[in-house]
Amino acid sequence: MDKPFPYSETVMDHFANPRNMGDMEDPSAVGNVGNPACGDMMRLFLKIENGIIVDAKFKTFGCGAAIASSSMLTEMIKGMTLDEAMSISNEEVVNALGGLPEAKIHCSVMAEEALKAAMEDYKNKNR
Amino acid sequence: MDKPFPYSETVMDHFANPRNMGDMEDPSAVGNVGNPACGDMMRLFLKIENGIIVDAKFKTFGCGAAIASSSMLTEMIKGMTLDEAMSISNEEVVNALGGLPEAKIHCSVMAEEALKAAMEDYKNKNR
Amino acid sequence: MQTEKFVYFDNINTTFPDPRVVRKIDEVLNFRLGNPSAHIHSAGIAAGKVVDEAREKVAAYIGAAPETLIFTSGATEANNLAITGFLKANPEFGFVCSNIEHFSVLNQIRSLRNSVKTSILDVDSYGLVEPDSLEKVLKNNRSIVSLSLANPEIGTMQDIEKISEICSRNGSILHSDATAAAGLIEIDVNKMGIDLLTLSGHNIYGPAGVGALYVNKKIRLASIFEGGNQESGIRPGTENVPGIAGMGEACEALKGDMKSHEKRLRDLGNDLWKSLQESVRFVNFTGHPEKRLPGHVSFWVEHIEGESLLLLLSMNGVMASSGSACSSNLKAKDEDELMASHVLAAVGVPSDICSGSITLSAGRYNTEEDFNYVKSVLPGLVEKLLTMSPSYDDYMKNKETTDG
Amino acid sequence: MQTEKFVYFDNINTTFPDPRVVRKIDEVLNFRLGNPSAHIHSAGIAAGKVVDEAREKVAAYIGAAPETLIFTSGATEANNLAITGFLKANPEFGFVCSNIEHFSVLNQIRSLRNSVKTSILDVDSYGLVEPDSLEKVLKNNRSIVSLSLANPEIGTMQDIEKISEICSRNGSILHSDATAAAGLIEIDVNKMGIDLLTLSGHNIYGPAGVGALYVNKKIRLASIFEGGNQESGIRPGTENVPGIAGMGEACEALKGDMKSHEKRLRDLGNDLWKSLQESVRFVNFTGHPEKRLPGHVSFWVEHIEGESLLLLLSMNGVMASSGSACSSNLKAKDEDELMASHVLAAVGVPSDICSGSITLSAGRYNTEEDFNYVKSVLPGLVEKLLTMSPSYDDYMKNKETTDG
Ligand SMILES: Cc1ncc(COP(=O)(O)O)c(C=O)c1O
């Protein structure tokens, strides 16, 4: 059996060993999206210094795809400028994960939305 | 496979080796029933002496059950008085054959009818 | 009374599974497979893969894309799904079929005629649909047209490309029941222009209990029963994983030597036809002499009844049928069910004969010896029944009278 | 990432065939059997015999006469035939089912509600139908009542004898889907007072692609598709001979040790329940604590999502499900199909959890070791997901605030 799991190897890896999972002390911004009533909920913490995302952490309540999307997103945005991060789309997350089942694309959208929400939070805090 | 044929052993035997099949010279009576348009046709010849059926022959166009019923009937009535023969029913033929499939009971009825027709013919010829 | 001979000429009613099919099914049954819908764990995913692989193999046999196939429990269900499922989703269409279709097609008229315009096309004495009469019906009403690739009882193959051309020219949809033809000839749904095609596992050296419906991507179908989301929601119910795997393997097994078997069986069939024509008195062949299935010979014999000939053949080790397995239904509840064949009636065989036709249908396992054996025993068996036939007697007497 | 462990706790969705079943199917596929309708020759007769023998064995498992069984392609078809087939033949009846039936029962409402009076009964928080509410519905309208013996997702077993008593007292007919219960408990249609009963092959250590419907002799059914005269004309289509033979063998294999497996699995299941209750934080069990299938444990865990727990289990070699295989359909076309379980909603589980339930369903091949393994890994996996859960964080913060 060469494909014993429902997701790509990369998804399974990020699900099993999520990168950047956990809390953050004194985050520069927090993005909260979803809620348990919808079956998934994502919380993204960003540490931003000089317009650059120097650290990212997440907590996610959700399926394998949601957890892997969160993990992948944090990996992608670390080191990016805010402008670069703003232009990240869910498709890029999906591609980086080696694809997601159609029915799970919305999990990558949630990751994108968590990022947007964190950016919004940062703007609000820093205006 | 202990039952490779659709009929009882007796039926198969009478079908494969029909008794009393053939023509009869100078029959005392002939019974004709059915016709090819109905899928079966039976012709029964009787030789009657002193009120006793001393010989019987048949020709049948029909399925295995029809041929076996004809063969069995002729065996049964040989040696019978006319009264005895008149009381022969299709059930007796069926029983003697070791049973027939439900859908084939009508073949035994046809045998009974051929006998009745021959009796009628005999009565008409001898009134 | 039994014989050692085992000469199977009833391939039209079922075939024996290919050894590769048997092996595949055994393998699959031993796999510890989950439910294919259990996408979350490896046992379920492995089951889904077995189904997907089989889908590719079946699709390849008919030149279709894998996702166009819906697995069913057999040809009967596939025919019902194709027609009733189509008309549920497309109620503005009519329904047209010929008067020699299998009952799983023809009898749908009964429930459909209340809701859609239905028409039954007569066939000619060879069993062929008249293109003009089809065109005329479709001119008045866009329809789903159901015409089988080949008729099991008389072997006639429709001129399907001409028919599909008429259908598409008239905005109609063509369903073709390939149950009898599949396994014997090459099929390409695109070349043939077929929109919906029925396949049956047990008629192509695969297992019974599984079939498939090809559905052209442009077509919308509704399911005919309720349940889960399997087969794109069109055919609910847990997939018949071993059966589907077996059907896939059967299609795979066909691929290599389809052409050579087709030619071999066509030649042997034609040869048998010629031989019987010369050796069997009162023989009348049914179906088209050329546009017919390879290895298929069907006929009736005046003055003798079909079942008794089948029985004699069986006693001599030759297994044949009266065309459709249903026709000689000894388990029927009453005489009415022992009805004469609607196919023979449709091609104009006199009604006294309709219960009397014989279909010899060969398959890829039949050898030249099998054909020779039939040639050698059949004439004698017919003669035996003629000597028993009062109808033959009458005919001869009549002949003497008119001759003399 | 893969593990050597293979601990299958998804028997509710499918079971692995018994070795005797595999052997039987292999034998049957090698038999050179004809079409069972080909009563005229030995190959056909032999096939009919295989079917008849299997019919006897399946009938024996449920205490019925062989001629009361109709073989189908599975439980989905049997459920459709039972209800739609009954109402086609008896249009004066209504239709009643519970809100936790399988979609192959529940969704029939969609097509039936235009022609018959339909009612859906709510269940209580254990998944039990209230006898009084059933009685009230039937008082107004003789109906066919469809209530499954056991629910696959939450394991609850209805008090079927009480229900059947109410049905017969009110001139109504009881259909019971035994798909989830069969193979785990003894079934006797007469003792239980069931008029129509659905069985599925692949849920009782038999093959997929075959099922059976028991039909009390007093009941008339119409077929739900058209075709030949098979299965007394009620289920047209060539019989799935290997599948039917396999199902027969599966029932035969059950007989000997049904009782001992039932007891063993019940004890192990209760033990697992107790263990998880102690070791898993935030666990909430679903279904009735006693009136449930042996070896069936189902629950949800606050603050964590079900699929991710199933996935972690799977990575650790434990195959479980979210109850009904359809619910976690990763192949769904869009999010809407990933709907929350209607069963959990019916028993009052809050909607944020309905996608999050876990069903551990054991079968006769599960060992005590399997149960112990689950006990040992599950609590840790839940903890892992809790550390990742923002919902858990919020809860803890909230708790600190209110506590502090
Ligand atoms: C209770 C119940 N009934 C019916 C079915 C449908 O069975 P099948 O998919 O085998 O047709 C299932 C399948 O999961 C079930 O759990």
Ligand SMILES: Cc1ncc(COP(=O)(O)O)c(C=O)c1O
């Ligand atoms: C042309 C044709 N279509 C459909 C069927 C029905 O096939 P099944 O009985 O396998 O469902 C048959 C069976 O003999 C057939 O000959």
